[in-house]
Amino acid sequence: MDFDLSLLLDIASGISFAIGAFFLLVGSFGMIRMPDFFARLHAAGVVDTLGVEFLLLGMLFQAGLTIVAVKLLLIGLFIFLTSPTGTHAVAHAAYVAGLRPQSSKKPSKSKQKKGA
């Protein structure tokens, strides 16, 4: 039974690349077109989670069981951990500095809090 595994891996890799590239393009297009800073954070989240992880998955199918796959998994783990942390830090810094969402009822002024 001649079962071609490499062709199957190529197909899986191509599908992953297609999905990842789609989310990457959608996210970066949203970063241009979104009207507000906090809406742009939402678009950046699409790039950082789905786009990056699907592209790394596509590379992982091509790597095989080597040290390259371990490196790809480490990159995926680091981005999966650090990207929400960085996005939260940017959002918190903007909120503390007085930036408010566009649909917010309150006027956009800086609020003085002592702990945070």
Added chain:
Amino acid sequence: MMMVFAAAAAAIAISMLMVLIRLFAGPTLYDRVLALNTFGTMTVLMIGILGFLTERPEFLDIALLYALINFVGTIAILKFLRYRDLGQEGKEAGSEGDA
């Protein structure tokens, strides 16, 4: 398979250009920081794809390092923007000389 890698690299390049537009045109400072963070993440992907495209996936070491430096750089920029200081005066005496 090279065509698939080239297509993925082209998609990443177009996305990087669109993020660069936001980085240069961002109305607030935090838009620029966010665009810089996303640009760094895409650079990690670009290094990995180029490593596979040239059939030398050992380039992934550089991508791993770039992912870490990108995160630390974003946090450092935000800390500097908020405190106007990176906290040099708080270091312990005797650890090292004044840099």
